[in-house]
Amino acid sequence: MRRARLRLRGGLAGLCLFALLSVTQAADIDELVGAAVRDNPGQLRRLLEKGVDPNALDSQGRLALVTALQEESPKSIELLLDDGRIDVRRRNRAGETALMIAALKGNLDMVLRLLDLGAEPDHAGWTPLHYAASNGDPRIVELLLARGVRVDAESPNGTTPLMMAAGYGSESAVRLLLKAGAVPERRNARGMDAADFARMASRNALAEGFEDLKRRRAARRQP
Template sequence: MSGMLDGLKAQSAGVQAGRRRLVGGLGLAAAAWMLASPAWAGSYEDFFKAVERDDGRSVLSLLQRGFDPNARDERGQPALTRAFKEDALKAAEALWTHPQLDLEAVNAANETPLMMAALRGHVVWMQRLIERGARVHREGWAPVHYAASSAELEPMELMLRAGAPVDAVSPNGSTPLMMAAGYGAIDGARLLLRRGADATLRNQRGMTAADFARSMGRDGLAAEIEAAAARRRTAVAPAQ
């Protein structure tokens, strides 16, 4: 992608062909603006550099000049998701002012801005996204999995308050409890257990949440999860 952008800067017969190759992946609104502006390539680079360095003023200026708030960087990352990933909250604030901002725009990994905000622990932004209409749950990898993977407890608390399913299942069978047990806050795993998360579930590799915890050296948490699994099995066992 960067090679294409370099070629687009050249004043040659290849400019129009380069534009056509690139435009397809950036959305119709971005494409229309790009083709109308002879300086669009430079603005594109300036825009994502401004996002990366959290220069909200420059982001806002480019938006006011017509830049698409839903443009994707060279790796297919929408601007808002990129801002959350980089902890560039001033840039996010500038993007937030645009009425055409797409809250469900996904990157190459099918991640939404809410998912990235949850992973990075931006709880205030999670709340704002939800209040503005971002989907709390989606099939496959869901925001609650990302909240469970955060090092902080608050994202998990917020997603559960918003109605996220406690046992959401990812494409490989992983649950929020598994993600919290292996990668997230230990208190997040305990919160999920208190909310009734099923500790007996296994993913496609046959791993339980206790296995996730033990693989990361969290033996005490693994024991708590196994105890919860034993209680659940006892509760659902048929009477003799």
């Protein structure tokens, strides 16, 4: 009985220690991401040297590298990329990777660097091409297409990069996607196609261009 009580106490002590370590680690990760937000290289370096995992999600589901790119924190980005443990393929709770954010920001140099470090140019769900098409540099759209990504990749609700370009991106991105074979007739789960996205953004000339293209494509299919 005495041995059983000792084992129970030992087990409880182990659980308490594990819980304490978990709370401490969670606080450290929150602090790490916070340092990336503030672009505080001193604090960030101290936490990395302490052994805090730069690939762990904080309490808000954020990743240090992805957040640093979102906040445009250059010193933090460099420190994180120089850390031998960094995994550029990791996603935050929203499913975003560092490459997706770099593409959205139109940061061509960073896109190239992340690809060299092993970032995935294409994957399930929202993709770097969706993000590049929506507001990035058309050169990034061209680069990703050259890497063989799916031009009509579908987000979870069926939205394609062409729809994003039509509603939020540049007409240069639209032309690049169409040239690569994007299908303007595709519709997402809300029944919207690229022309609808353009109209929603009051880009009426672009919307009419899509409608004209669809008419010409339909005419070519006629026997």
